[in-house]
Amino acid sequence: NAGVTQTPKFRILKIGQSMTLQCTQDMNHNYMYWYRQDPGMGLKLIYYSVGAGITDKGEVPNGYNVSRSTTEDFPLRLELAAPSQTSVYFCASSYEGITEAFFGQGTRLTVV
Amino acid sequence: GQNIDQPTEMTATEGAIVQINCTYQTSGFNGLFWYQQHAGEAPTFLSYNVLDGLEEKGRFSSFLSRSKGYSYLLLKELQMKDSASYLCAVRDRTDYKLSFGAGTTVTVRA
Numbered sequence: 001n002a003g004v005t006q007t008p009k010f011r012i013l014k015i016g017q018s019m020t021l022q023c024t025q026d027m028n029h030n031y032m033y034w035y036r037q038d039p040g041m042g043l044k045l046i047y048y049s050v051g052a053g054i055t056d057k058g059e060v061p062n063g064y065n066v067s068r069s070t071t072e073d074f075p076l077r078l079e080l081a082a083p084s085q086t087s088v089y090f091c092a093s094s095y096e097g098i099t100e101a102f103f104g105q106g107t108r109l110t111v112v
Numbered sequence: 113g114q115n116i117d118q119p120t121e122m123t124a125t126e127g128a129i130v131q132i133n134c135t136y137q138t139s140g141f142n143g144l145f146w147y148q149q150h151a152g153e154a155p156t157f158l159s160y161n162v163l164d165g166l167e168e169k170g171r172f173s174s175f176l177s178r179s180k181g182y183s184y185l186l187l188k189e190l191q192m193k194d195s196a197s198y199l200c201a202v203r204d205r206t207d208y209k210l211s212f213g214a215g216t217t218v219t220v221r222a
Contacts, residue, residue, distance in 0.1 A: 031208060033210060035212070041214055041215070042199060042212045042213050042214035042215045043155070043199065043201075043212040044212075045209060045210070045211060045212075048209060048210075050207075050208065056207065056209075058209065059211075090154060090155070092210075094210070098143075098208075100145055100157040100160060101145075101157070101201075101210055102157070103154040103155050103156070104154060105153075105154050106153075106154055
C-alpha cells in the first residue's frame, strides 16, 4: 500500500503566486487532515474533512482553501502566497476518525 | 478546543528511562495519541489511550488519567535512535479534530 502520498515534496513560490498541494490516500479513510509545521514547532490544523463533500476549518485556515470531491483526494490550495506560509505541510488520514492518523511525507514550501 | 502542554526539551543518557508529560484541556475528550517525529520526517504513530491506565508496547509505554487531563510517554532502555521529537495529540469527541501539542525534543547522549 502507498498509504498517504503528497506531491510535490519541495516547492519555491514567489509572493502572490498560487499553487495546489496534492494529497491522496489509498486506505479508504474518510477522515483527512491538513497540518502545517513551522521550524521547531508542533502541528497546526489548517482544514480537515470527515468525508467526500464535507470540509471544516481548523486552527489556521486563513489563506488556504480545500475541497474533497472524492474519498481519496484532499488538495490544499494556496491563493496569493505570502512569506508567512513558508512551512512544511503534512496531510494525514484516519479511519472514521477513531484510528490513528497516518501521515504523508510532507511538502516543504518556501515563499520568497 | 484543546490546550495541550508538554515540555520543550529533555536530555537523557543511553540506556536510561525518560518520561514525557502531557497535560490537556478539552471540551470533549475522545482519545490521546503519541507520535514520534525524527528531524525532517513525517510523524509516526507510537501509542493510543482512550481509557485510564497504562498501555505498554515494548520499550514504550503510555499512561492516561482523564480526570486529571494528564498523560505521559515512558521510554525505557533509551537508544541513540530514540533522539526525536515526541508529539502528544488529543482527539475531540464532538468533531473528531486531532490537535497536537508543540512536541518534546528528546536528545539521547552516549
